[in-house]
Amino acid sequence: MAWIFGLVFLLLCLSTASKAQMPGFLSLDCGGTEKHTDSLGLLWTPDDQTTLGGTVAISTPEEARMQYRTVRYFPADDNKYCYTLQVQNRTRYLVRATFLYGNFGTSDAYPTFDISLGASYWSTIVISDENTIEVEELIFLATLPTVSVCLSNATTGQPFISTLELRQFNGSLYFTTAETQYFLSLSARINFGAESNYSVRYPDDPFDRIWESDSVRKANYLVDVAPGTEKISTTKPVDVSYGERPPEKVMQTAVVGRNGSLGYRLDLDGFPGFGWAFSYFAEIEDFHSDETRKFKLFIPGMPAISKPTVDVQENAQGRFRLYEPGYYNISLPFVFSFEFKKTNDSSMGPILNALEIYKYLQINFGSKDASIMASLVSQYVQADWAHEGGDPCLPASWSWVQCNSDPQPKIVSINLSGKNLTGDIPLELTKLTGLIDLRLDGNLLTGSIPDFGECINLESIHLENNQLIGTLPSTFADLPNLRELNVRNNKLSGVIPQGLIDKHISFNYEGNADLARKRNGLNHTVIIIIIVVLGVSVTLAALVTCFAFARKRNKSRQNGNIATIQQTKKLSTYFSEVGTESAHRYALSEIEEATGKFQKKIGSGGFGIVYYGKLKDGKEIAVKVLTNESYQGIREFLNEVTLLSRIHHRNLVTFLGYSQQDGKNILVYEFMHNGALKDHLRGSAALKRTVNWINRLEIAENAARGIEYLHTGCSPTIIHRDLKSSNILLDKNMGAKVADFGLSKPAVDGSHVSSIVRGTVGYLDPEYYTSQQLTEKSDIYSFGIILLELISGQEPISNERFGANFRNIVAWATSYIEGGNIQAIIDPSLENQFELQSIWKIAEIAILCVKPQGIQRPSISLVLKEIQEAIAIEQSSGVTNGGMMMTGNSPSSSLNLDSVALTGSETQMNPSFLKVFSQPVLR
Numbered sequence: 001m002a003w004i005f006g007l008v009f010l011l012l013c014l015s016t017a018s019k020a021q022m023p024g025f026l027s028l029d030c031g032g033t034e035k036h037t038d039s040l041g042l043l044w045t046p047d048d049q050t051t052l053g054g055t056v057a058i059s060t061p062e063e064a065r066m067q068y069r070t071v072r073y074f075p076a077d078d079n080k081y082c083y084t085l086q087v088q089n090r091t092r093y094l095v096r097a098t099f100l101y102g103n104f105g106t107s108d109a110y111p112t113f114d115i116s117l118g119a120s121y122w123s124t125i126v127i128s129d130e131n132t133i134e135v136e137e138l139i140f141l142a143t144l145p146t147v148s149v150c151l152s153n154a155t156t157g158q159p160f161i162s163t164l165e166l167r168q169f170n171g172s173l174y175f176t177t178a179e180t181q182y183f184l185s186l187s188a189r190i191n192f193g194a195e196s197n198y199s200v201r202y203p204d205d206p207f208d209r210i211w212e213s214d215s216v217r218k219a220n221y222l223v224d225v226a227p228g229t230e231k232i233s234t235t236k237p238v239d240v241s242y243g244e245r246p247p248e249k250v251m252q253t254a255v256v257g258r259n260g261s262l263g264y265r266l267d268l269d270g271f272p273g274f275g276w277a278f279s280y281f282a283e284i285e286d287f288h289s290d291e292t293r294k295f296k297l298f299i300p301g302m303p304a305i306s307k308p309t310v311d312v313q314e315n316a317q318g319r320f321r322l323y324e325p326g327y328y329n330i331s332l333p334f335v336f337s338f339e340f341k342k343t344n345d346s347s348m349g350p351i352l353n354a355l356e357i358y359k360y361l362q363i364n365f366g367s368k369d370a371s372i373m374a375s376l377v378s379q380y381v382q383a384d385w386a387h388e389g390g391d392p393c394l395p396a397s398w399s400w401v402q403c404n405s406d407p408q409p410k411i412v413s414i415n416l417s418g419k420n421l422t423g424d425i426p427l428e429l430t431k432l433t434g435l436i437d438l439r440l441d442g443n444l445l446t447g448s449i450p451d452f453g454e455c456i457n458l459e460s461i462h463l464e465n466n467q468l469i470g471t472l473p474s475t476f477a478d479l480p481n482l483r484e485l486n487v488r489n490n491k492l493s494g495v496i497p498q499g500l501i502d503k504h505i506s507f508n509y510e511g512n513a514d515l516a517r518k519r520n521g522l523n524h525t526v527i528i529i530i531i532v533v534l535g536v537s538v539t540l541a542a543l544v545t546c547f548a549f550a551r552k553r554n555k556s557r558q559n560g561n562i563a564t565i566q567q568t569k570k571l572s573t574y575f576s577e578v579g580t581e582s583a584h585r586y587a588l589s590e591i592e593e594a595t596g597k598f599q600k601k602i603g604s605g606g607f608g609i610v611y612y613g614k615l616k617d618g619k620e621i622a623v624k625v626l627t628n629e630s631y632q633g634i635r636e637f638l639n640e641v642t643l644l645s646r647i648h649h650r651n652l653v654t655f656l657g658y659s660q661q662d663g664k665n666i667l668v669y670e671f672m673h674n675g676a677l678k679d680h681l682r683g684s685a686a687l688k689r690t691v692n693w694i695n696r697l698e699i700a701e702n703a704a705r706g707i708e709y710l711h712t713g714c715s716p717t718i719i720h721r722d723l724k725s726s727n728i729l730l731d732k733n734m735g736a737k738v739a740d741f742g743l744s745k746p747a748v749d750g751s752h753v754s755s756i757v758r759g760t761v762g763y764l765d766p767e768y769y770t771s772q773q774l775t776e777k778s779d780i781y782s783f784g785i786i787l788l789e790l791i792s793g794q795e796p797i798s799n800e801r802f803g804a805n806f807r808n809i810v811a812w813a814t815s816y817i818e819g820g821n822i823q824a825i826i827d828p829s830l831e832n833q834f835e836l837q838s839i840w841k842i843a844e845i846a847i848l849c850v851k852p853q854g855i856q857r858p859s860i861s862l863v864l865k866e867i868q869e870a871i872a873i874e875q876s877s878g879v880t881n882g883g884m885m886m887t888g889n890s891p892s893s894s895l896n897l898d899s900v901a902l903t904g905s906e907t908q909m910n911p912s913f914l915k916v917f918s919q920p921v922l923r
């Protein structure tokens with residue numbers, strides 16, 4: 001392993017204060033070479049006190065600020081690279097890290113890596129284009145005189161950073177009772193009614209928070225604006241000397257709902273989870289004294305929120321004064337909709353000046369041995385290895401340290417061989433009670449060997465090639481697990497404790513002239529004594545031990561990772577999404593082993609063939625081997641993988657990782673035990689009558705949620721392009737997930753995408769087929785077909801099933817539904833176990849979904865709502881749900897199907913196939 005040292009960076013925020021610098025501000029220009037003051041009056045300092053990592057100049061078309069003309073980057077390895085910043089204990093800070101990739105880097109894929117604050121995971125930085133600045137902000141309470149910001153765990157590309165900023169808060173700003181357990185990670189900070197696209201920040205905000213303008217239109221951000229929304233502003237002063245002290249300039253603008261309501265929808269980064277959410281109001285509009293402005297907050301699914309009435313003037317005790325209501329701990333979804341609605345007795349609509357939402361991020365208190373290690377490294381200020389920074393174990397351990405996998409890890413191994421250590425063996429080492437392996441060989445250590453009696457796990461001790469004096473402590477003999485002790489070539493003297501000789505260990509004391517075994521005899525002989533009956537077999541045993549130990553260490557590292565994820569996941573246990581943001585790379589050999597060299601084929605179509613596999617840890621997987629034509633290049637594949645790994649939803653089949661080796665592009669997904677919906681409607685499983693009507697509704701609801709996420713929760717929007725009943729898969733509990741998404745170009749924001757027509761016969765939107773213009777509405781068409789399948793159990797196209805007049809399900813079902821005879825199309829296997837009313841609801845929405853023109857079709861959110869209403873009808877009737885049926889939440893399924901698939905085996909339609917096939921223009 002190459003010697004890699006962490007990045008040492010001690011900065012005195014206050015000592016660098018100059019005229020241009022606010023006290024408590026630090027602005028680090030990473031990779032920069034000279035100080036400069038920007039147009040806002042902020043002083044930027046280069047991080048040139050470090051020699052670690054590399055620096056490179058970048059240029060981007062739209063960014064001229066000097067701090068964005070360089071980056072500092074680090075090797076993509078198992079180490080962490082830390083900036084150590086000086087802070088004031090017991091003070092709250094905002095820390096902001098930004099990343100502008102520019103044209104740096106030679107890697108095939110854009111970088112993905114983690115950032116952490118101290119030992120706590122902060123965020124995964126996923127770079128997806130060259131010119132967008134990624135920004136991460138966090139508020140924390142300093143509990144030590146320094147804080148470290150570390151980059152680690154590059155899964156693609158090289159970790160890098162553009163700027164690092166610290167902003168100190170005053171007084172009780174952002175105080176929460178949980179602040180010693182949680183950081184606040186910024187999701188949204190919005191200035192409503194902003195007069196330009198520019199953010200408000202320093203000097204308007206003395207704490208340099210960045211308040212984004214509500215007129216900047218980003219994908220899935222501040223959309224669904226309520227009709228009648230109007231901007232207002234004032235030049236009169238607003239009193240903001242209270243609460244979080246939003247800047248006056250932010251409070252001088254607002255939006256008002258002239259039609260009685262204000263509503264928005266936005267994606268909240270980092271959510272679902274628990275968060276801190278506050279709104280900022282000030283009455284800045286002139287109105288007559290007999291007018292009133294009273295309103296309430298509405299959040300779908302949270303009726304309790306709607307209780308309090310806001311009357312800004314009354315609550316703030318006057319006009320032009322801040323009123324700041326909010327929630328210290330509220331559970332929020334990723335796609336967040338909210339609405340302020342005027343009350344009946346109010347004459348005016350609501351007002352909103354600003355909003356802030358943070359996610360609670362659990363603090364990881366790091367290694368149990370952290371303070372011991374801090375004391376240890378403080379004695380070696382000159383040595384590079386003592387300056388790796390951050391916690392010794394988390395998020396990655398120091399290069400010369402290994403830790404176990406406990407949530408609060410302990411150090412199990414120290415390797416300081418050949419580091420020119422002088423003086424005594426540091427006593428701190430004797431306090432590391434978890435230590436298993438200690439290597440101090442090849443140094444210049446003098447003094448006597450201290451008592452390691454407390455380190456009862458020690459297995460291996462290397463002290464050879466030093467200048468240690470004195471006797472061997474007899475407590476070595478008491479270490480129950482000791483297997484190896486090497487003190488060769490020192491200046492030890494005295495008698496070897498009998499207990500050590502009686503122990504069956506590998507013991508080397510050669511080259512210590514005055515060290516003797518008992519009083520007489522062997523003292524002058526140079527011997528390696530291996531005290532077991534057969535020397536050779538013991539050597540072997542030692543080798544085996546070493547090997548086993550090495551494996552164990554590897555394993556404990558992996559466990560460590562898992563433990564960390566579980567910690568950060570705690571907050572979001574309510575939801576099933578996993579917050580990991582980048583793809584795991586599997587070795588081809590691992591995949592080959594899991595699939596028994598691709599033995600069990602479970603499906604095909606959708607870009608490749610799918611095989612069943614089982615990983616070493618028992619996890620079952622579906623392995624999709626892509627056909628060669630699917631991608632043009634490695635970079636394209638990796639970019640798709642990066643995109644895929646950002647898509648997480650409980651109703652989308654989980655993407656676990658990928659493998660790319662020997663010309664094979666492989667995607668790995670979770671295995672779905674109950675196969676495809678199609679097989680439950682028509683396949684072998686259908687004979688077992690596994691899905692009754694309420695189950696079908698729940699499956700439709702699950703799938704619609706997954707699609708809604710693709711359409712509205714992803715940025716840019718993702719159009720599935722190949723929805724069909726064989727792409728709706730069922731897990732152990734018969735919960736449904738959509739498969740095969742994201743393997744196609746994402747939609748350009750808002751508009752349509754033109755590309756080669758792709759889809760499956762019977763599900764293909766006729767409008768898309770003729771115009772080649774792809775929109776979300778093409779997915780709606782396909783989903784409508786699926787709804788008709790759920791009602792009827794029929795396949796979408798058939799020459800026989802639909803009688804003489806029809807060849808496809810749309811024309812057939814429409815004619816009956818419009819004729820009022822729905823009974824004629826209901827799947828006989830439903831056996832009248834349903835409320836006709838709920839079938840009607842689904843039939844009506846299905847007919848809308850398959851309208852010939854996209855514009856006539858509903859959005860997926862509306863479809864979802866109708867399905868939920870149908871479920872409510874069914875549940876309140878209490879007719880069905882007898883016996884064996886499973887819903888998404890029931891504990892386990894009694895089904896055990898022979899046929900399981902990740903995707904179905906319907907023919908994927910390629911363009912040439914389409915041309916010869918009959919016109920899919922239906923009706």
Ligand SMILES: *[C@@H]1O[C@H](CO)[C@@H](O)[C@H](O)[C@H]1NC(C)=O
Nearest residue numbers: 088089090142143144145146
């Ligand atoms: C920092 O403040 C905390 C809490 O007030 C205190 O326990 C700790 O000893 C302080 N640490 C230092 C280094 O001053």
Ligand SMILES: *[C@@H]1O[C@H](CO)[C@@H](O)[C@H](O)[C@H]1NC(C)=O
Nearest residue numbers: 168169170171205206207245
């Ligand atoms: C912080 O508080 C101090 C004292 O209360 C005050 O003098 C100073 O102006 C405040 N700083 C800011 C940026 O508000």
Ligand SMILES: *[C@@H]1O[C@H](CO)[C@@H](O)[C@H](O)[C@H]1NC(C)=O
Nearest residue numbers: 195196197198215216217218
């Ligand atoms: C603000 O940004 C949007 C896009 O985000 C753009 O369409 C609009 O023209 C901008 N307005 C101004 C005043 O720059």
Ligand SMILES: *[C@@H]1O[C@H](CO)[C@@H](O)[C@H](O)[C@H]1NC(C)=O
Nearest residue numbers: 226227228229257258259260
């Ligand atoms: C909003 O109010 C305006 C004027 O009062 C009216 O013209 C418009 O139709 C209203 N819009 C809606 C959606 O109610």
Ligand SMILES: *[C@@H]1O[C@H](CO)[C@@H](O)[C@H](O)[C@H]1NC(C)=O
Nearest residue numbers: 178182274328329330360571
């Ligand atoms: C928020 O509330 C949830 C549920 O009551 C709780 O588990 C969590 O610890 C709370 N978080 C904070 C930061 O108080």
Ligand SMILES: *[C@@H]1O[C@H](CO)[C@@H](O)[C@H](O)[C@H]1NC(C)=O
Nearest residue numbers: 003383384417418419420421
């Ligand atoms: C130890 O010291 C020697 C001689 O000064 C030097 O050449 C060597 O690089 C040093 N090794 C380390 C790891 O610092």
Ligand SMILES: *[C@@H]1O[C@H](CO)[C@@H](O)[C@H](O)[C@H]1NC(C)=O
Nearest residue numbers: 153155395561580581582583
């Ligand atoms: C590294 O990143 C991957 C993918 O984001 C994640 O699964 C893994 O847990 C991370 N490792 C650590 C040590 O955080």
